[in-house]
Amino acid sequence: MKKQDYLYLAGYMTLFAVLGYLVASNRLIACNAEHPYLSGIVQFAVLATAGEMLTTRVTDGRWEFNGFVVYKMFLWGASGLLFTIVFSVFSNGVLCAMENKMLPLYQNPWATALFTSFFLNLIFSPIHTIMMRLLSNYGEARFVHGNRMGFYETINSVGWSELLDFLFRKTLPFFWFPVNTVGFMLPVVLRIPFAAMLSFVFGILMMILRLRERKQIETIAS
Numbered sequence: 001m002k003k004q005d006y007l008y009l010a011g012y013m014t015l016f017a018v019l020g021y022l023v024a025s026n027r028l029i030a031c032n033a034e035h036p037y038l039s040g041i042v043q044f045a046v047l048a049t050a051g052e053m054l055t056t057r058v059t060d061g062r063w064e065f066n067g068f069v070v071y072k073m074f075l076w077g078a079s080g081l082l083f084t085i086v087f088s089v090f091s092n093g094v095l096c097a098m099e100n101k102m103l104p105l106y107q108n109p110w111a112t113a114l115f116t117s118f119f120l121n122l123i124f125s126p127i128h129t130i131m132m133r134l135l136s137n138y139g140e141a142r143f144v145h146g147n148r149m150g151f152y153e154t155i156n157s158v159g160w161s162e163l164l165d166f167l168f169r170k171t172l173p174f175f176w177f178p179v180n181t182v183g184f185m186l187p188v189v190l191r192i193p194f195a196a197m198l199s200f201v202f203g204i205l206m207m208i209l210r211l212r213e214r215k216q217i218e219t220i221a222s
Contacts, residue, residue, distance in 0.1 A: 032192050032193060041080045041081050045074070049076055052069075068139055075139070076203070079128065094112060098112065109185060116184045121176050126172070129163075141157070159212075166209050
């Protein structure tokens with residue numbers, strides 16, 4: 001391990017120690033209840049970016065903190081804001097549909113969580129993942145390579161077959177659907193903290209997708 005590794009390791013240990021303290025002391029829950037938007041933005045920005053940086057170190061052998069990483073922090077913060085709103089929209093929408101007998105098993109918490117996770121991952125999650133992929137590719141071109149890509153260039157920069165396979169055949173059915181079902185069984189005040197912790201994993205998954213996509217494009221080009 002290099003000296004820089006020990007510094008970042010200390011940073012990660014501090015981050016999770018602080019997070020553990022905030023959870024154990026109920027301060028995180030109180031912050032989410034009083035300031036849901038701000039709390040969602042900060043938690044997603046910090047944890048998802050930390051996940052991406054760790055993945056870059058493991059896969060590429062280097063720590064990366066530059067304009068692109070800062071740009072991604074803003075994207076993840078925006079994701080935190082969206083998830084804070086979307087969780088409420090989908091959970092309340094499913095409850096309304098069940099109450100109106102458009103969905104079965106009204107007042108069954110397991111069924112409510114299952115339906116909410118299903119519709120979230122069917123409708124919102126694919127759109128969010130695709131937008132993150134497009135915006136990430138644009139940011140990488142802009143801040144790493146100094147290339148301002150246009151609209152069609154950004155679309156063509158995505159390895160669509162790899163993205164759709166990774167999304168619909170792997171992560172959505174086998175990870176996000178069951179994990180979000182568990183998340184929606186938690187009390188409302190715990191859902192965003194739970195999702196924010198999962199954003200660390202999401203950051204890792206998005207970085208893995210980025211690397212797989214890059215290899216696919218290099219293979220096609222060769």
